[in-house]
Amino acid sequence: MSFAPPQNLRILFLDMDSFFASVEQQVQANLRNGPVIVAPYTGASGCVISPSKNAKLLVIKTGMSVREAQSINPYVIVKEARPELYLFYHKQIVKMIKNFTPFVRVLSIDEMSIVLSPSERNFESANKIANNIKYNLKQIGDFLTCSIGVGPNQFIAKTASDINKPNGFYTCSLKELDTFYKPLKLRDLPGINFNMERNLNFLGIKSPTDFFKANQIFLFKNLKHMGKIWYYRLRGYETDIFTSHRQTVGHSFVLPPELRKVECLHKILSKLAFKIGYRLRKEKLQAGAISLVVKTLPYGTLKTYCRLPLVCDSQRIAQASFHLLNKLPANFKPIAIYLTTYNLNRSAHQLPLFNCQKKIEDISQLVDKINDKYGNQTITSGNLLDSDLIAPNRISFGKPI
Secondary structure, eight states: OOOOOOOTTOEEEEEETTHHHHHHHHHOGGGTTSOEEEESSOSTTOBOSEEOHHHHTTTOOTTOBHHHHHHHOTTOEEEEOOHHHHHHHHHHHHHHHHTTOSOEEEEETTEEEEEOOGGGOSHHHHHHHHHHHHHHHHHHOTTOOEEEEEESSHHHHHHHHTTTOSSOEEEOOGGGHHHHHTTOOGGGSTTOOHHHHHHHHHTTOOSHHHHHHSOHHHHHHHHTHHHHHHHHHHTTOOOSOOOOOOOOEEEEEEOOGGGOSGGGHHHHHHHHHHHHHHHHHHTTOEEEEEEEEEEEETTEEEEEEEEEEEEOOHHHHHHHHHHHHHTSOSSOEEEEEEEEEEEEEOSSOOOOSSHHHHHHHHHHHHHHHHHHHHOTTSSOOGGGTTHHHHSOOOOOSSSOO
């Protein structure tokens, strides 16, 4: 594996600050002075997915339970997540950035990177672009802020974006790498979790500077292929921007305690199938198989799957999911559900054998166009009309659909 030589200040990385909580504070000005947390549901066992900027000052962190956050500050304001609202602001932000450059890569609902042109790969130009983005962001929402990092690759730019949060700006050129890593901890580097930190410590690597200065042969010997990736990544080579070939398309849903009933699963499966079908059509894919995994009490994890004719419409995906559900034992308590399509066909859509199938696919694509223009579920099937009561939308931390 070889990588092109690194280039100074090639990538600008934008990370929205406390995005979901900030949007809630944007649309409800009375929330701006207090600590706010956003959770999929507001019960004590709910998980904090976005603490506001003032909540973070109290050391309330993403991943805490609502109960833990309330133990830190009993007056914390808990808001149930509203994915459609956050997606609306996300689309406005992406539209604004595309006015600056077509070279934007959306990484998640609150992160994106921009490949700067050769003439922009200097501090003055990058700083001007960052200031313009921040100014125009205020036109979308006066309470919204973002942190921007600029570096030779996406990894370093993302790391830089975390340094002066919130509303920060930081650049790191190739010649500054040695000093850039010195004040950081291993867990400050994207991709380093607790287990990897422990493994690196075992190898004598206690800091990002140790990691940066480690010999390539040593890293390859101990970390195999990923050791080589990290050697080049830390030195500014681009190892993370590539075109991947998707193997699966799926969605999952964790049921809150009040919905842990088998009779709720049909609505949830319908909602998951709707999302999967939309993503398949967007990516011009068809699925040849589907699997259903349900975490339950008392049986543990139940799994089943079946093959499909190549499909991309939500109706037939939903029907297949119901078929799989009927194959599972009765009388279990569902905790979480995972619906996944695979055996994906990347070639041009085959002509369906029956004309009615072609009509269903055409209708699905027309519905997608209307929903893209006027909002999610502007048009939807009848069995999804009250689905938000049973299966409210959750936040995806991957690329938003």
